[in-house]
Amino acid sequence: MKPVQSPAPHLRDIDPVSLRLFLAALEEGSLARAAARENIVPSAVSKRMSEMEDAFGVPLLERGVKGVQATPAGNALATHVRMVLQSMDRMRREMAGFATGVRGSIRLAVSVAALSGELPAQIQSFRRAYPQIDISLEEGTTQEVFRAVLDGQADVAVGSDFGHDGLQVFACGRCDLAAVVPGQHLLADRDTLDYAQLLPFEQIELNRDNGISAVFQQAAQDAGVARRISARVSSHETICMLVARGMGVAVVPMYLKARHANLDIRFIPLSGAWSSTSLCIAVLGLEALPPAARVLLAHLGVAEAGAAA
Numbered sequence: 001m002k003p004v005q006s007p008a009p010h011l012r013d014i015d016p017v018s019l020r021l022f023l024a025a026l027e028e029g030s031l032a033r034a035a036a037r038e039n040i041v042p043s044a045v046s047k048r049m050s051e052m053e054d055a056f057g058v059p060l061l062e063r064g065v066k067g068v069q070a071t072p073a074g075n076a077l078a079t080h081v082r083m084v085l086q087s088m089d090r091m092r093r094e095m096a097g098f099a100t101g102v103r104g105s106i107r108l109a110v111s112v113a114a115l116s117g118e119l120p121a122q123i124q125s126f127r128r129a130y131p132q133i134d135i136s137l138e139e140g141t142t143q144e145v146f147r148a149v150l151d152g153q154a155d156v157a158v159g160s161d162f163g164h165d166g167l168q169v170f171a172c173g174r175c176d177l178a179a180v181v182p183g184q185h186l187l188a189d190r191d192t193l194d195y196a197q198l199l200p201f202e203q204i205e206l207n208r209d210n211g212i213s214a215v216f217q218q219a220a221q222d223a224g225v226a227r228r229i230s231a232r233v234s235s236h237e238t239i240c241m242l243v244a245r246g247m248g249v250a251v252v253p254m255y256l257k258a259r260h261a262n263l264d265i266r267f268i269p270l271s272g273a274w275s276s277t278s279l280c281i282a283v284l285g286l287e288a289l290p291p292a293a294r295v296l297l298a299h300l301g302v303a304e305a306g307a308a309a
Contacts, residue, residue, distance in 0.1 A: 014055055016088060018048045019081045022060070025049065026078055030067040104292040105134040109145035111159035112236060113175040113212075114279050116255040119158060126299045133292045141206065146282055155293040160212060161278035169280040170302035176254040176269070176276045177212075180243050183264035187249070192271040195251070199225045202248035204239045207232035212277060216251065240265060 024034035025045065035042040053060050060074035070078060110119065123135060140148070146164045148154035157164075158172065179193045187193060187201075199220055205213050220227045230248040233239055237259070239250045244263040251274075257267040269275065281302055283289055289297070297303040 014052055016085065018052055019085060021045050021048055022052060022074075023078060023081055023085070025061065025068055026070050026074070028067075029069065031063075033067075103132045104290055105136060106156060106290075106293050106296055107148075107154040108135055108137045108296075109148040109154035109157040109159075110137060110139055111142045111145050111157075112139065113142070113160050113253055113277060114145075114158040115139065116175050116253045117173050117279065119172075122300055126296055129299065130292075130295060133295070135296075142212075149282055149284060155283070155289060156296065157282045158279065159282070161280040162215065164280065164282045166284075167282040168285050169282045170297070171278065172281045172300060172302060173279045174276040175279055177251055177274060178254040178257065178267040178269055179249060180240060180252050180256075181249045181266050181268065182243055182246050183266055185249070185266070187268065188266045190268055193268045194271050195219055195274040196223055196225075198249050198251070199223060199227065202228045202230035204231045204233065204242050204248040204250045205229060206236070206239070207234055212251065215277075 021034055021038055021040070024037050025031055028034045028037060031045045031049070032042045035045045038045075049061055056073070056077070058073045059071050060077060061068045062071055108123075123137070126133075127135065138145075138148070138154070142159040143163055145154065145157040145159045146167060149157045150166055157167075160175065161169070161171070179187070179195075179198055181187050181201075187197065190197075195216060196219070217227060231242055233242065236252045236256055239252060240256060240260045240263060242248065243250055244260075244265045251270065252267075254267060254269065281297065281300065283293070283297070286294065286297075286303060294303065
């Protein structure tokens with residue numbers, strides 16, 4: 001006569017409620033406290049734990065007068081249960097995203113100036129609030145980021161508030177500007193400077209088109225003075241290095257001051273119309289934005305999430 005074999009575990013009968021109750025029992029050390037935490041009667045918890053042990057064919061909990069604790073098998077199962085529940089939570093959030101339209105990816109083009117303020121922290125806050133939405137961020141000059149939206153290469157652009165013809169824009173802050181001069185320069189002891197005071201000196205600027213250079217070029221023309229450009233370079237960091245070596249003066253975002261305290265240069269706030277530049281968010285139009293991008297604009301406080309839905 002063949003020995004009677006135990007029935008195969010019915011894993012399909014183990015549901016997420018039982019898994020959560022199992023973890024609650026381990027964490028609380030008591031079936032009664034687990035029942036209270038999960039708002040269920042203790043007898044139901046005990047029944048579900050017994051059903052799980054029957055399904056796996058092995059004791060999972062050691063029951064005693066002081067409560068319950070995991071057996072070796074129970075400890076091993078607890079690791080799997082946590083992963084399963086975490087995966088189910090991610091699944092729930094992703095499916096909720098599909099149900100509400102709040103899922104997808106956002107192509108975000110951002111200028112250097114825009115990255116100098118609160119935007120990085122706002123992007124991180126958005127990612128925490130909407131982990132099911134992916135953000136692809138590309139940095140460029142002001143003209144480049146706005147052109148990316150016009151050409152369909154980006155959904156949203158953030159940059160200085162000029163050169164955005166054909167786009168719908170929303171104000172989103174300012175970027176403080178400073179003149180940067182060598183430490184021993186004639187202007188180094190000034191508390192503030194007007195941009196016109198820089199025009200007699202050779203200037204260093206970015207080698208890519210950027211909106212602020214176009215504005216300053218126009219200002220020089222209005223003053224009847226030709227700007228003298230001693231160097232065009234690829235980054236503001238290189239500009240600061242060349243200023244320290246006496247190659248000229250420049251205008252850069254004030255936030256760079258903290259990064260270059262080791263260089264013999266002075267950051268002097270610009271006055272008047274040159275004290276800061278406005279920043280804006282630009283899109284082709286709210287009605288053309290995918291739902292995820294509209295949610296980003298709502299998170300940044302410039303549009304309602306459902307404005308174009």
